[in-house]
């Protein structure tokens with residue numbers, strides 16, 4: 001990947017209802033790097049990226065990307081999804097089931113005359129080179145997600161929208177892909193939705209916080225961090241040494257503040273150990 005900083009302006013003003021849920025989405029943002037969108041379940045994050053991608057016709061208003069009007073309901077403009085040059089990855093992205101991984105990627109490659117990545121490069125970066133000739137249905141959920149990210153990138157989108165793209169992945173793959181997405185964001189601006197504060201803070205700057213159909217706040221990652229939910233994660237105790245008080249915990253969610261095998265403290269006499277052998 002060469003170094004080329006790409007920035008583009010995204011202007012968005014959409015107001016209306018989907019079902020009983022009311023939206024008033026306003027955003028005017030230079031997309032440069034990765035914009036994180038954070039918020040509890042059901043506040044409208046997926047609807048926001050569906051609208052930008054051209055999958056949501058139910059929200060009237062205006063969307064302008066890089067000076068191109070993608071939607072202007074009053075003027076009767078709605079550019080269809082395949083003409084927007086916007087990549088999209090969902091939590092449970094589907095591949096074409098009758099094709100191999102390579103064929104899925106080759107099909108997406110046909111959508112662009114100016115590819116940024118080759119199939120081999122993406123297979124290597126997203127760690128699925130050995131799966132290229134496998135039929136798509138044989139993939140695990142995590143493998144499918146890695147291929148879905150590659151498929152979105154191979155079409156050389158001008159903007160990549162990611163909705164919980166790493167949810168199906170194990171910790172090591174998540175960290176690997178976060179590093180890769182960080183490098184990608186120097187070439188292609190990203191809009192990244194995740195329920196993980198740690199992931200969002202690692203990859204994204206700025207960060208937008210949504211509440212009930214609106215973008216309530218947007219600001220630099222550092223400034224937004226204190227208003228994000230407290231970092232929590234699941235972990236499993238894998239070893240206890242009562243003599244030294246050392247408890248080894250394997251984290252199920254990666255924690256960017258902690259290095260591998262870092263000692264964060266010693267439990268002198270954990271109460272929950274009392275009475276155990």
Ligand SMILES: Nc1ncnc2c1ncn2[C@@H]1O[C@H](COP(=O)(O)OP(=O)(O)OP(=O)(O)O)[C@@H](O)[C@H]1O
Nearest residue numbers: 018019020021040041042043044045046047048058
């Ligand atoms: N096409 C639709 N018809 C009716 N209601 C809809 C439609 N699309 C979205 N909604 C409603 O809009 C609200 C926001 O949904 P959305 O999926 O965008 O939230 P979210 O923040 O992405 O949630 P999660 O984090 O759980 O994925 C929900 O109440 C949902 O039921």
